[in-house]
Amino acid sequence: MKNLLVTGYRAHELGIFSQKHKGIPYIKQAIAAKLIPLAEEGLEWVLTPGQYGVDLWACEVVIELKKQFPELRLSIMTAFANPEEKWKDDRKEYYFELLKQVDFHAPVSKQPYNGVWQFKARDELLLRKSDGILLVYDEDSGEASPRYFKEAALRRNAKDGYRYLSIGAEEIQSVAEENESRYFD
16 A cells, blocks of 8 residues: 545534543554555555544654654645644644645645535545545444544555555553553553
């Protein structure tokens, strides 16, 4: 696999409202555990929609992995221009710091938010430009933003073998428990 789309929940969907939330490192560790073997197999690009949550945490992971895999590239493809416009200042600062470290960044629509069609266009482009997806999504959670990506990826998988990888709540919980047990050993 050369190009992998990595996405999942928005921070608020996980009840995360601070960059200091204790769950973020566990989510990042779970993402890294999936990305390392793929990078060892020749993964070239990680693509994200760049939304606040799993997308940006995955960017942090890739930026860190580039030290070990310098050929790995990172792209953020937003749905529209200036998606961070209404974010709080600390989130904007965090986002702009990440943008300095990505290899490619562009909005799919060059205009500001204009409608849901921009998200659909972005998602279709990301799916077309990738060979597979790593989706942070809990099957039992029901309605949430990653559900669309799961359905689209599984349709592509049935049609042309698009690769579908996921990280569920159990995997993240397992990472957290492993870290906690190390802490108390």
